[in-house]
Amino acid sequence: MSETAVLPGRAPGPLTHAAVMAGRSLRISRRNTDALIMSLALPIMLMLIFVYFFGGAIDTGALHSSYVMYVVPGVILLCAGFGAATTATAVSEDMKGGIIDRFRSLDVGGTPVLAGHVAASTVRNLVATAVVFGVALLIGFRPAASWDGWLLAAGILVAYIVALSWISAAIGLLARSPEAASGFTFFMSFLPYPSSAFVRIQSMPSWLHGFAENQPITPAIESLRGLLLGQQVGNTPWIALAWAGGMLAVAIAASGVLFRIRTR
Amino acid sequence: MTSPTTATSRTDRKPYAIEAYGLTKSYGKPAVRVLDGIDLRVGHGSVFALLGPNGAGKTTAVRILATLTAADSGTARVAGHDVVAGRSAVRRAISLTGQFAAVDETQTGEENLRMMARLTGLSRADARRRAGELLERFGLTDAARRPARTYSGGMRRRLDLAAGLVGSPEPGVFFLDEPTTGLDPRSRQELWEVVRGLAERGASVLLTTQYLEEADRLADRIALLNKGRIAAEGTAAGLKGRIAGHRLDAVLTSSEAYLRLAGRAVHHSPETLTLGLPTDGSAAHVRALLDEIDPAGTEIDRFTLHSATLDDVFLALTSEVPAHV
Numbered sequence: 001m002s003e004t005a006v007l008p009g010r011a012p013g014p015l016t017h018a019a020v021m022a023g024r025s026l027r028i029s030r031r032n033t034d035a036l037i038m039s040l041a042l043p044i045m046l047m048l049i050f051v052y053f054f055g056g057a058i059d060t061g062a063l064h065s066s067y068v069m070y071v072v073p074g075v076i077l078l079c080a081g082f083g084a085a086t087t088a089t090a091v092s093e094d095m096k097g098g099i100i101d102r103f104r105s106l107d108v109g110g111t112p113v114l115a116g117h118v119a120a121s122t123v124r125n126l127v128a129t130a131v132v133f134g135v136a137l138l139i140g141f142r143p144a145a146s147w148d149g150w151l152l153a154a155g156i157l158v159a160y161i162v163a164l165s166w167i168s169a170a171i172g173l174l175a176r177s178p179e180a181a182s183g184f185t186f187f188m189s190f191l192p193y194p195s196s197a198f199v200r201i202q203s204m205p206s207w208l209h210g211f212a213e214n215q216p217i218t219p220a221i222e223s224l225r226g227l228l229l230g231q232q233v234g235n236t237p238w239i240a241l242a243w244a245g246g247m248l249a250v251a252i253a254a255s256g257v258l259f260r261i262r263t264r
Numbered sequence: 265m266t267s268p269t270t271a272t273s274r275t276d277r278k279p280y281a282i283e284a285y286g287l288t289k290s291y292g293k294p295a296v297r298v299l300d301g302i303d304l305r306v307g308h309g310s311v312f313a314l315l316g317p318n319g320a321g322k323t324t325a326v327r328i329l330a331t332l333t334a335a336d337s338g339t340a341r342v343a344g345h346d347v348v349a350g351r352s353a354v355r356r357a358i359s360l361t362g363q364f365a366a367v368d369e370t371q372t373g374e375e376n377l378r379m380m381a382r383l384t385g386l387s388r389a390d391a392r393r394r395a396g397e398l399l400e401r402f403g404l405t406d407a408a409r410r411p412a413r414t415y416s417g418g419m420r421r422r423l424d425l426a427a428g429l430v431g432s433p434e435p436g437v438f439f440l441d442e443p444t445t446g447l448d449p450r451s452r453q454e455l456w457e458v459v460r461g462l463a464e465r466g467a468s469v470l471l472t473t474q475y476l477e478e479a480d481r482l483a484d485r486i487a488l489l490n491k492g493r494i495a496a497e498g499t500a501a502g503l504k505g506r507i508a509g510h511r512l513d514a515v516l517t518s519s520e521a522y523l524r525l526a527g528r529a530v531h532h533s534p535e536t537l538t539l540g541l542p543t544d545g546s547a548a549h550v551r552a553l554l555d556e557i558d559p560a561g562t563e564i565d566r567f568t569l570h571s572a573t574l575d576d577v578f579l580a581l582t583s584e585v586p587a588h589v
Contacts (some may be wrong), residue, residue, distance in 0.1 A: 011352065012385035020382045028370045031411075098366030101332055102424075106383045106431060107355040264333065 014112045021108070021116020022123075025090065029124055035086060039124065043079035043132050047071065050198060051139060058199055072136045073224035074197025077160065077217060079132050081192060083125035084164035085185035087117050091172025092181035095262060110259030111252070114169045121165040122158065129157065144230035152237050153227040159244035160220050164188060166251035173258035191217050216243040280341075281437050281468030282306035282329060287338035288492075289324050298324045300492035301338065304470075306485075311459065311469040313483035315476065321492040322472035323363065326441045329470065330360045343437050356384075359428030360439045366424055369413035373404050373423050376412060377430055384431025398426040402458065418451025425458060438462055440471040444478060456482060504571065510545035512553060513538055514567040521563040528557070537565075545571060 029036065055067030091114065094100050103113055133141075145153065168185055175181035192198070194208060195218040201209055212218060219240040226233035282304060289299040299321045306312040314322050327333040329340055331351045340347045343357035367376045374395050381391035399408045402422040407415060412423060421443060428438070440459065444452040459482055462469055473479050479486045480500045487497040496503060511530070516522045516537045526532060531540025541557070543549050550569065558564045 011356065012383070016385070017383060020379060024368065024371070024379050027375065028368060031370045098362045098364040099368060101327075101360070101362055102366035102380070102427060103383070104332055105330055105355055105358065105360045105428070106380060107352050108383055 011107060014109060014115075017108045017112035018115040018119065021113055022119035023116075025116050025120030026123060028090075029086075029120055036124070039079075039083050039086065040128050040131050042082055043075055043128065044135050046078060047075040047132065047135065048139070050075070054198075066140060068136065068140045069142070069229065070225070071198060072133075072141045073221050073228060074192055074195075075136070076129055076132055076157065076224065077197060077221055078189070078192045079128050080125055080157065080161045080164060081189045083128055084121055084161060084168045085182065085188055086124075087121045087165045087168040088172035088175065088181040088185045089178045090117055090121075091169045092175050092178040095173065096178065100263065104263065110263070111256060114166065114255055114259070117169055117172075118162060118165040121168070122161050125161045125165075126158070143228040145228045146230060149227040149230060153224050156220055156223055156227075156237060156240050156244070159241055159248075163244045163247040163251065166248055166255065170251050170255040170258055173255055173262055191215065192221070195221055197221050216247060219243060279307070280305045281308045281310075282312070282340070282342050282470055284325075284329065284340035285338055287325065287328055287335045287340060289321075289328065289333070289336050291324075298492055299328075299335070302489070302492070302494050304329075304340075304487065304494075306468055306470055308468050309463070309466045310484040311463050311471065311482050313479035313486045314470065314472040314489050315474070315479045315486055316472075316489035317474060320489045322489055323441055325489070326360075326439050326470070326472060330358055330439050331355055332360075356431070358437045358439060359425075359430075361421070361424050361428050361441065361443055363442045363445060367412045367420065367427055370411055372409050372411055373399060373415070373419075374408040376423060377426055380427045380430040386431070394430060398429060402426045403454075416451065417447050418454055421447065421451070421455060422458060425455075436467055438467050438469045438471075440469060442472055442474065444473070444475070452478075510543050511570045512541045512543045512550060512567055513570065514541060514554075514557070515565045517563055517565050521558075525557055543569070545569065 050071050051068045055071070058067055058070075094113070094117075100113070168188065171184045172181045175184050194204070194212050195201075195215055196212070197217065201212045201218075204212055219236050220243070223233050223237040223240045225231075226236065283306070284302065284304040286301045286303065287299050288297065288301050290297045302321070302325060304312075304314075304325070314325060316322050324333065328335045329342055329347060331342075331347050331354050334348065342354045345353040345357065347354050367373075368379075371379065377395035377398055378391045381394045382388070386394060396405075396408075399405045402425065404419060404423060404426070407419060412420060415423060425440075425443070429436075443459070444455050447455065456478070459469060459471065463482075469482075471478075471482065483500065485498065486500055486503060488495040488503070513531065514525075516525070516539065519537065522534065522537045522539065525539055528541060529539035530542050531538075533539070541553060543553055554564065554567070
C-alpha cells in the first residue's frame with residue numbers, strides 16, 4: 001500500500017486555515033440543533049411580544065404607520081446580538097479542551113481559528129435574520145427600500161454581525177469557562193434596549209439620552225430602519241459602518257493579545 | 265522527494281531527534297518552578313520515557329519541546345530545528361498527543377482527520393485519502409462515520425494519535441503525553457501496540473508516563489523526573505542495576521532457624537520470620553542457596569524472588585511513591 005505523500009515544508013496560509021476552520025464551525029453548529037432553534041425562536045418570540053403585547057402602547061411618531069414598521073430593524077439587530085454571543089461559548093469550549101493545542105501544533109494561528117468561528121457565526125446569523133425577516137413580512141412589515149438601500153442595509157448588518165461576533169470571540173478568550181463566557185455576552189444582547197430599537201429615545205429619561213444616542217447600536221438601527229423604509233438617512237449609515245469597523249479592529253487586536261496570553 | 269540529493273535531508277542525520285539543555289520554567293505568582301534545569305537527549309528512532317509522578321513537570325517539558333510553551337531559559341532542538349527560532353519547522357516535523365484527546369466531539373472520526381489534513385495543506389482529495397489510511401491503520405474504519413463523542417477512551421486516544429500523524433512526514437518525532445492515563449487495561453495494551461508500531465517504522469518517540477511498567481515495556485531509555493529535575497536516566501535494566509540484582513525472601517518455619525540465619529541476610533522481618541538473602545537470580549544459585557541454608561528441607565516454609573523493580577529505583581532516588589499499575 002502506498003501512502004499518501006505528506007510533503008514537509010509546504011505550509012498553507014492563514015486564509016486556508018480560516019476557511020477550514022469556518023467549515024468546521026459550521027459543521028459543528030449545524031449539529032447543535034438546540035442552540036440553532038433557540039437562536040431562531042428567541043428573536044421571533046421577542047418580535048411577536050413587542051408587536052402584539054407592547055406595540056399598541058408605544059408611540060413611535062407619525063413617520064411609522066404601525067409599530068411593526070418601527071421595530072423590525074431593532075429585532076434584527078437583537079437577533080444579531082444573540083447569535084454573535086454564541087461565538088463566545090464556542091471559543092471558550094475550544095480553549096478548555098485540547099483542540100487549540102492540536103491546532104497550534106499544526107501551526108494554525110489564533111486569528112484563523114477565531115476567524116473561522118466568526119465566519120460560521122455570520123452564516124448562522126444571516127440564516128436567522130432571513131427567518132426573522134420572513135416572519136416580519138408575515139405580520140405586516142412592508143419595506144420600501146431602493147436597491148442601493150437594500151445593499152447598504154445588508155452591508156451594515158453583515159458588518160455588525162462580524163464585529164459583534166469578533167467581540168464575542170474575544171470575550172470567549174477572556175472567560176475562564178464556557179458558562180462564564182455566555183454570561184459575559186449578556187450585555188451585548190441587551191445593548192439594543194437602551195437605543196432607538198424598541199422605543200423612541202425621546203421617551204427615555206433624559207440622563208439616558210446621551211448614551212442611547214451615541215452607543216454603537218443606535219446608528220445601525222437608525223440606518224436599517226431608514227434604508228428599509230426608504231426614508232432620509234443622511235450620514236448615519238457611514239457612522240454605523242465606522243462603528244462596526246472600529247469595533248472589529250479593536251476586537252481583532254484584543255483577541256490577538258488575549259490568545260497569546262491564554263496559550264502561553 | 266524524488267531527487268536523490270534530498271535523501272539525507274529528512275532527518276538531517278543529526279545525532280539526536282530531541283535535545284534539550286537546561287530547560288527551566290516557572291508558573292504563577294509567587295513563581296513555582298516547574299522545571300528546574302533539565303537536559304534531555306533522544307536518539308533518532310528510539311523510544312524515550314519521561315517517568316514521574318503528577319506535578320513532576322512532564323507535561324511542561326513536552327509543551328516546551330512541542331513549541332506550545334516557551335521555556336524561561338535553556339535551549340532545545342527538535343528534528344534539527346530550534347524550538348523558538350524554528351517553531352514552524354518543528355511543528356511540521358512533530359506530532360503531539362496530549363493528556364486530553366484533542367478532537368472535536370461533534371465531528372466524526374473521519375471529519376476530524378480530514379480537517380487536520382486540510383490544515384496541514386493537503387488538497388480535499390488527498391485529505392480524504394490520508395484520513396482513510398489512518399483510520400484503517402488505527403483500527404477505526406468501522407467507527408469512521410460516528411461522532412467522536414461516541415468513542416471509547418481507547419478509540420479516542422487512537423483517533424488523537426492519528427490526528428497528530430496526519431500531516432507529519434514519517435518517520436517523525438512523536439510526543440505522547442501520558443498516552444494511556446485513564447484507559448482500561450485492554451485499551452492500554454492496544455495503545456502500547458500502536459507505540460511499538462510507530463517505533464518499528466523508525467519514529468522517535470518521547471512519551472511521558474506515571475506508570476513504571478509502561479516505561480519499562482516501551483522505552484529504550486528512561487528519565488526519572490521528580491520536582492522539575494531529572495533524578496536519573498538510563499535504560500530500564502541500567503536503572504534497576506543501580507539498586508541491586510535480586511533478592512530471595514525466605515519465610516522460615518521457626519524462630520531458631522530465623523536467628524541462626526539472620527547474620528547472612530540483607531533484609532530482616534522478624535514478625536513474619538522472613539529474611540532477604542542476596543542472589544544473582546539464576547536457578548543454579550537459588551538452588552544452591554536453598555540447599556546450603558536448609559540442607560534438611562524443613563526450615564524454609566516458602567520463598568519469593570524479587571528482581572529490583574523500577575519502583576525500587578524510583579523510591580530510592582526520589583523517596584516519593586509513584587502510581588502503580
